[in-house]
Amino acid sequence: MKTGLLTILLLTCWTLSFGQNMYQIYEDSVLNNQSFRLTSSNDFSTSSINNMMTSKFIFGGHISPEIKADNIQKDFNAMGGEFNQKIEYFNLNSLKNWSNVGLTFAISDNNFISSNYTPDLWNLAFYGNSNYLGDTLDLSYTHFQYLHFQKYEVGFYDKRTQSYVRFGLLTGNRSINYQLGKSLFHTASDGSSIDAQLFGEGFNTDSVSGYFDVNGYGASIEINHNFIFNKDPKNQQVVNFNLSNIGAIRWSKNTSYQIIDSAFNFNGLPYNNLTNFEDYTTDDLLDTLGVSVGQTTRVEALPIRISIQKIPNRLNTAKFQSILGFKAILLPDYRPLIYGGVYYKPIDNLGLSTRLIYGGFSGLKMGLTANFWSGNKFYIGVGTNDLVGIISEQHGYGKSFSLSIQANL
Amino acid sequence: MIKNYILFLGLILTFIACKKEDTRWDTNWSAPLVKGKITVADALPDYTFENSDDYISLKYDDTVFNFNIDTIIKLPDTTLNHKTASPLAVFTLNPGGSLPGNEINQFYNLGDIELKRVIVEQGTGIFTIYSAWPGKTRVRFDFTKLKDKNGDPFVKDYFLEPGTEADPFVFVDSFEMEGFDFDLTGIDGNLFNNVAASMTVFSADENSFVITNLDTVELVMAFKDMTPRYARGYFGNYEVSDTTTIDFPELRKLSGILNLDSLDLSLKISNGFDVLAQSKITTFEGTNSNTGQTVALNFPLINEFINLNPATGGLWDHQASDYHLEINSQNSNCIPFIENFPDQLKFGYDILINPFGNTGGGTDQFFVDAGLNLFLDGELPLNIKMDNFTLTDTFSITIESIDETVDNGNLVFKYTNAFPLGAIVSLNLLDAQGNIINTIAGSSNLLTGTYDSNTATTSPTNGQIIFEFDADQISNLGSATDLMIEIDFDTYDKGFVKINMSDYIDFKLISNIQLNLSLK
Numbered sequence: 001m002k003t004g005l006l007t008i009l010l011l012t013c014w015t016l017s018f019g020q021n022m023y024q025i026y027e028d029s030v031l032n033n034q035s036f037r038l039t040s041s042n043d044f045s046t047s048s049i050n051n052m053m054t055s056k057f058i059f060g061g062h063i064s065p066e067i068k069a070d071n072i073q074k075d076f077n078a079m080g081g082e083f084n085q086k087i088e089y090f091n092l093n094s095l096k097n098w099s100n101v102g103l104t105f106a107i108s109d110n111n112f113i114s115s116n117y118t119p120d121l122w123n124l125a126f127y128g129n130s131n132y133l134g135d136t137l138d139l140s141y142t143h144f145q146y147l148h149f150q151k152y153e154v155g156f157y158d159k160r161t162q163s164y165v166r167f168g169l170l171t172g173n174r175s176i177n178y179q180l181g182k183s184l185f186h187t188a189s190d191g192s193s194i195d196a197q198l199f200g201e202g203f204n205t206d207s208v209s210g211y212f213d214v215n216g217y218g219a220s221i222e223i224n225h226n227f228i229f230n231k232d233p234k235n236q237q238v239v240n241f242n243l244s245n246i247g248a249i250r251w252s253k254n255t256s257y258q259i260i261d262s263a264f265n266f267n268g269l270p271y272n273n274l275t276n277f278e279d280y281t282t283d284d285l286l287d288t289l290g291v292s293v294g295q296t297t298r299v300e301a302l303p304i305r306i307s308i309q310k311i312p313n314r315l316n317t318a319k320f321q322s323i324l325g326f327k328a329i330l331l332p333d334y335r336p337l338i339y340g341g342v343y344y345k346p347i348d349n350l351g352l353s354t355r356l357i358y359g360g361f362s363g364l365k366m367g368l369t370a371n372f373w374s375g376n377k378f379y380i381g382v383g384t385n386d387l388v389g390i391i392s393e394q395h396g397y398g399k400s401f402s403l404s405i406q407a408n409l
Numbered sequence: 410m411i412k413n414y415i416l417f418l419g420l421i422l423t424f425i426a427c428k429k430e431d432t433r434w435d436t437n438w439s440a441p442l443v444k445g446k447i448t449v450a451d452a453l454p455d456y457t458f459e460n461s462d463d464y465i466s467l468k469y470d471d472t473v474f475n476f477n478i479d480t481i482i483k484l485p486d487t488t489l490n491h492k493t494a495s496p497l498a499v500f501t502l503n504p505g506g507s508l509p510g511n512e513i514n515q516f517y518n519l520g521d522i523e524l525k526r527v528i529v530e531q532g533t534g535i536f537t538i539y540s541a542w543p544g545k546t547r548v549r550f551d552f553t554k555l556k557d558k559n560g561d562p563f564v565k566d567y568f569l570e571p572g573t574e575a576d577p578f579v580f581v582d583s584f585e586m587e588g589f590d591f592d593l594t595g596i597d598g599n600l601f602n603n604v605a606a607s608m609t610v611f612s613a614d615e616n617s618f619v620i621t622n623l624d625t626v627e628l629v630m631a632f633k634d635m636t637p638r639y640a641r642g643y644f645g646n647y648e649v650s651d652t653t654t655i656d657f658p659e660l661r662k663l664s665g666i667l668n669l670d671s672l673d674l675s676l677k678i679s680n681g682f683d684v685l686a687q688s689k690i691t692t693f694e695g696t697n698s699n700t701g702q703t704v705a706l707n708f709p710l711i712n713e714f715i716n717l718n719p720a721t722g723g724l725w726d727h728q729a730s731d732y733h734l735e736i737n738s739q740n741s742n743c744i745p746f747i748e749n750f751p752d753q754l755k756f757g758y759d760i761l762i763n764p765f766g767n768t769g770g771g772t773d774q775f776f777v778d779a780g781l782n783l784f785l786d787g788e789l790p791l792n793i794k795m796d797n798f799t800l801t802d803t804f805s806i807t808i809e810s811i812d813e814t815v816d817n818g819n820l821v822f823k824y825t826n827a828f829p830l831g832a833i834v835s836l837n838l839l840d841a842q843g844n845i846i847n848t849i850a851g852s853s854n855l856l857t858g859t860y861d862s863n864t865a866t867t868s869p870t871n872g873q874i875i876f877e878f879d880a881d882q883i884s885n886l887g888s889a890t891d892l893m894i895e896i897d898f899d900t901y902d903k904g905f906v907k908i909n910m911s912d913y914i915d916f917k918l919i920s921n922i923q924l925n926l927s928l929k
Contacts, residue, residue: 057928060430128436130921191439191919192823268444268917273449358480 010317023303025351025371025381026162026226026238027314034409035090043082043385044113045362045398047124052393068126070394074121078333079113080361081398084222092159096370104164106153114361115144116333124185136190137152139198141331150171150212150250151220163225172249173214175300178202178258198260198289203298220247220302220370221250226311233315240309242360248402255298262290263330304330312343314373320344323355335359341367349373362397365389379406427447431927435816435839439846439921442820446915449791449908452908457910460732460790463867464907467789474653474783476760481644482522482775484532484635489515493608501619502544502612508620510608512553512861514595515630523601523771524642528724530777532586532635539577539627540569544618547611548626553596554605558588569614574623576644587634593642601642604630606826617646640775644684645765651694657774665799667750669906672791674736674742676708677786677832679730679813680717681779681920687761688781696780708741710734714761719769720779729775747789758783783877791908795830803839808886815883818922822854825915827869829906831857833897834874837890838882845893846885849876858912860901867901867912 025063046054053071085108092102120137129137147384152172155166181199188194205215222244229237286293307335309325321343341355351371368382381404389396449465450457461464493510503507540546546569555563560631565582572578595603623757662690678688693706718730738744760781813835822834832855838846851874858867878886 043570056432061433063432063434126434126436128438128924130439131439133439187439190823191821192441192917194440266441268441268919271443271445271447399614 006326011105011279024240024309024311026236026240026311033091034209034398035088035142035406036409037086037090037404037406039084039086039088039405040403041082041084041086042402043398043400044079044082045299045360045386045389045400046077046079047362047366047397048077049079049397050394051389051396051399053141054398055393063126064223073122075117075119076116076333077122077328078114078116078361080333081112085109092157096144100158100160102157102159104153104155104157104166106151106155106166106168108151108153110146110147110149110151111133113145114303114331114333117142117144120185129185129187129194130191132284133187133191135186137185139180139183139185142183142331144176144178145303146174146176147300148175149176149218149302153220153222155222159225161228164222166222166223168220168222168247170218170220170247170249170302170406171212171214172205172218172251172300173211173213174205174208174215175249175251175298176202176204177257177300178204180359193265195263195265197261197263201257201259203251203255203257205251207296216249216251217248218247218302220245222246233319236313236316238311238313240307240311242307242309244305246304248299248301251298251300253297254295256295257298258294259292261292264289303334306330307334312351314345314351319346323353325355327360329360339367341381353383362386365398365400367400378403379408423892431929433925433927436924437921438924439477439919441919443918444916446913448594448635448910448913450910460788462790462907464493464909465791467787467791469785469787469789470777471785472782473655473754473756473785474758476781481647481762482524482637482640483519483715483753484527484637485519485527486630486633486635487517488632489517489604490517490627490632491606491630492625493606493610494625495506495620495622498622499619500621501617502542502614504612504615504619505613507609510610511604512596512607514600514603514605517593517602519602521645522642523645523767524640525601525771526593526639526917527591527637527658529589529591530636531588531600533583533587533633534586534589534610535581535631535633536565537566537629537631538569538580538582539625539629539913540572540580541574541577541624542610542618542620542626543571543573543624544568544612544614544616544620545569545571546626547613548628549611550608550611550628551605551607552605552664552880554592554594556590560590563589569626570620571614574625577627586632588638606630613822617798619640638773638777640678641771642773642919643771644682644762644775646764646766647762648759649755649757649762650691652755653754655754657667660750661698662800662802663750663798664801666794666796667748667798668794668796669744669748669789671738671790672747673788674741674743675786676734676736677782677784678715678732678734678783679780679782680732681776681781682726683719683721683727683772683774683776685719685750685763685765686717686781687764688717688783689714689759690757690783691759692733692755692757694755695746695749696753696755697749697822698752699750702749704742704746704751706736706741706743706746708734708736708743714759716783720774720776720827723774727774727779729779734868744837793900793908794905795900796900796903800896800898801893803891803893806886806892808889814925814927816923816925817883818878818920820878821919821921822851822855822870822874823917823919824873825869825891825913826856827858827867827872828908828912828914829858831855831859831899831901833895835895837895838877838885839891839893840870840888841890843891847882849878849882851876857899859899860906862906865907866909867906873877 017331049071053067088106090104095101096104118138121139121142124137151168151274153166153168153304155164171363179200183199184197186195216237227239269388307327310323312321323341323343325339337359339355341352341353345351353369355367357367366387367385368387371381373379383402384390385400386398389398456467457465458468470838548567549567552563557563567580569580570578593602594600596605680686690711696703715732717732720730721728736743834851834855835847840846853874856870856872858870860867
């Protein structure tokens, strides 16, 4: 039953992902004593894999030579995604001595994927080595990371600027993190030998049986501040600064690690050792490849996020407002993301915006957002950061969907 | 729950969980599989040597037949009884007093065998003593002609509690008899199969006690599981004859024409016993099961008794007596016999032990590591000629679902051949009934090295053979149960060639396959 409900919920998210994206809108919350906000933010993007190929991994099927030919890799290739589901609560009256400060609570579930790989690794995986006989393939600095955790946050909220700082307790569920160093792969021109130089390390946490099973604990801080320019509400400009995921998780002692430091040449099994090959164990193979394995605790820093955005101000009476932004995740897989666009308010209760986005795990993308207010009590916004990704399998390089619902009491 | 977790790895993993089929794609891989450099000495390390003409001879040196005389000399489990009692009707035994015993010969029944001496390889002795004397006693058993493994006379003392004739005190002792040396000639040294022993009973009581001639002390000696290390005496007159068949199933893989230049065989009959014997080889036949053809090996003295002299020396320095029977292409049909590729040898023999009775006066000797053996020494100089000489071998294979992962491909056999032999290699896939499903022929022959008959040396030749596997053959691999490899050999120019120690084939097997990868 639980499995079914969870599946339905996520499938619903997928269905809604063909809607539009949303970005933050500044609005006056002085009149609201309490607010609840539900946010679902789901983005997956790649720099070099179109949705047609991605869909083969999602829905299955044969990746034809034509599909592979449409996915020629670049010198730098990345893919990644963030899937965050969050419930926030703001209360302005909880601290009687501080009239402008309230308490805020948040609970969120966070999935994060980040990866980069070389074109040679891609070609090796999807074409094999026969097309590259005599070539040395560079697999260096390939990285893959998956992280799943929950945040339980409490913090203080300034009702004048809607700025806040939150302190979070983290429960870590699962982490997989592998990174290659300088690594090369060479097959002789006649296929008679294979040389490889592999350096790398990584770890993965103990397997879990339930989605929320805990494998580690941590702490984090999030700082969010809105800089208000021009005191006249009708002409105010707002720049939002957000610094989040400052923290770390300490994974349990059952976390497995692997280190490979190996340079080997394989030119065939000696014929007189074939009978011994049946006795060859996985440990023997790991030993031959120079792989060290073990279990230990591990402390892993969260991927720090920084964003600076000029966000639309609902109080501003202009029909059009510019929106600009910068976002970075401090990982080598993620390139700094910038965007710029226009916010349009045809009527007081409706906002529409569009933007061009470049960077992150992907290249150039276009976003669309729709925001609707029902008085000052209810708000809903839907949007996408990748309009092309939603409508095109061949030219899209990701999927994106966000939904935000807010109720003010 | 695991599935539940996977579903929630984010949207991507959720979608993956919704997959209706595997993700599949085709890749092409080249990889070395097997390599090697093989010489004849590598392949047959125990069967090759360089002969006086500087090329290889195959040698065979093994025991064809073994007759161990312990099939004749057995030391059966036995129990000997010795009882002592007072010669007087009533006798008072004071503290420290004794009732001396007399020496006796205990006969050890060994049938027709008359042994004078035996050294035991292993066995167990069990003494059971019954005392009906009313006081405490000490009994001494003295085996004057039995020595333990240290060479000391075997003497045993036992302390016995009082008993009665109706309820005697019983004491049991056992001991290992390895190395025990029995002189079985009796007290006076003129008997055989007799164990000499004496028993003396002492009072071990603080008080005097009275015994009658009805009160006895009895020793029951049991010898179990004894095998001899050495035996001397007369072993009797025996005749043993039999016919045995020896299988060489590996040779069934060979067929075709192989011509040999020469062959030397030596039969050695070795008599390791100091006993007069005669031996006769009644049958020596080789049968090729593939062709059904049987060739009897004819050589001098077949079906004639050969006198085998006794081994010389004694227990520590015995030397077998050997009889050599040379068999070669001049005095036998050994070459046709071998060229028939017999995979079954039928060997008949007749052996007589002491054919003329006890002519040695009971001086036959048995040594534990000796036997009456027939050794076959053979030398086959590899000066040979092959014409479609075929090696056929079949391997069981289990390749499940390979057609789901491999679309097509080939195996490349790259080689440097420095043997004066070429070959045609083909692979056959067989079903469970042994029917050929597919034949996968090589793209070319294995080329022979270039042979110089003047110097009897071979220059290497490089080449490669490609075995292509199409989709049908890959599919058939899944249903095949066996893989049959046929290699048809020809010598250089189909003439006689000499194989040298330095001749070799250096090879590498490389696979090139289109692999269908899938991700569930």
